[in-house]
Amino acid sequence: MHLIWPGFNDNDTLLIDMTNEPFHLPKASFYLNGQRFVRKDELHVTLLGSKLGRLLQDRQAKDPGTEKAIKAIFEAIDWSYAQTGPCHQLSRQKGAVRQGSIIMLVDMPGMKVFYDALMKKGFIEKDTPLPPAHVTLYTYKNPHGIGVASKDVLDALSVRSLSIDELEALYENHS
Numbered sequence: 001m002h003l004i005w006p007g008f009n010d011n012d013t014l015l016i017d018m019t020n021e022p023f024h025l026p027k028a029s030f031y032l033n034g035q036r037f038v039r040k041d042e043l044h045v046t047l048l049g050s051k052l053g054r055l056l057q058d059r060q061a062k063d064p065g066t067e068k069a070i071k072a073i074f075e076a077i078d079w080s081y082a083q084t085g086p087c088h089q090l091s092r093q094k095g096a097v098r099q100g101s102i103i104m105l106v107d108m109p110g111m112k113v114f115y116d117a118l119m120k121k122g123f124i125e126k127d128t129p130l131p132p133a134h135v136t137l138y139t140y141k142n143p144h145g146i147g148v149a150s151k152d153v154l155d156a157l158s159v160r161s162l163s164i165d166e167l168e169a170l171y172e173n174h175s
Contacts, residue, residue, distance in 0.1 A: 001080045005071040012053035016079055018043040018135055023083070023104070025137055032089065032170060035100055037138035040145070045081070045108060045133055049149055056123060066123065073117045081108040081133065087167045088134075089160040090146045100140035103148065104164065108133040 008014055020043055029038045048056065060067040083106055090101040111133045118124045129150035136145035148154045162170070 001078060002075065003079050005074050008048075008053050008057055012050040012057060013046055014048040014053055015044040015046055018045065023135065023137060026168070029138075030170065032102075035098075035140045037100065037102055037140050038143075039138055040136055040143075043135050043137070045106065045111070045135060046131065046147070047111060047114060049131070049147055051149075052124060052128070056118075059123065069121060070118070070123065073114065073121075077110040077113050077117075079108065079110045081106045081110075083164065085164040085167075086161045087137075087164060088154065088158040089162070090148070090154075090157040091159045092146055092157055094142070097141055099142035099146060101136050101142065101146045102138040102167070103134040103136050103145070104167075106133050106135060 003016065006015065006017070020041075023043060025039050027039065029036055031037070056066070056070065060070075083104060085105055087102060087104045090103060092099050112130055115124070115128065115130050119126050119128065129152070131149050132151055132154050134148060134154075139145050146157060148157065
C-alpha cells in the first residue's frame with residue numbers, strides 16, 4: 001500500500017491515517033477498573049512525533065531539498081500493516097490527572113524502512129529509537145492518547161498487556 005506524502009500536521013507530527021472499519025471497535029466506550037475509555041474517532045499511526053517533526057521541518061527550512069527527499073522516501077515505501085497485537089493499557093499522570101489509552105500494536109515494516117532511510121541520509125541521528133508501530137483505539141481523560149516514542153516508553157507506561165481476543169472480551173464484560 002503506497003501512500004501520497006501527507007506532510008506534517010499542525011502539531012509537527014507525521015501521521016498515517018487509518019480507517020475505523022478494519023479495527024472493528026464495537027463499543028463507543030466501556031469501563032475498565034472504574035475508568036471510562038472512549039473510542040477514538042480518528043485512528044492513525046504516528047511515524048514521527050513532534051520533536052523529530054520539528055527537527056526535520058527546521059532542516060527543510062534551511063534546505064528545501066530535504067522535503068523533496070523525505071517525500072520521495074515516504075512515497076517509495078509500502079505502508080501495509082497487519083493487526084498483530086498485543087494491545088496495551090497505558091497510564092500516566094499528567095499534573096493532577098491520571099490519563100489512559102488502549103493501543104494495539106501493528107506490524108508495519110515500512111516504519112523501520114523509513115527510519116533507516118532517514119538515518120542513512122543523515123536527517124535523523126543513528127541512535128534514534130524506532131517507536132513501536134501502534135494505533136490508539138481508546139482513551140481516558142486524554143482525547144489524543146499517550147505518545148509512545150520507544151519500546152522503553154511503552155514498557156514504562158504499560159499497566160496491562162492483552163491479546164486482541166482479551167480486549168474484545170473486555171468490551172463484552174465491561175459495557
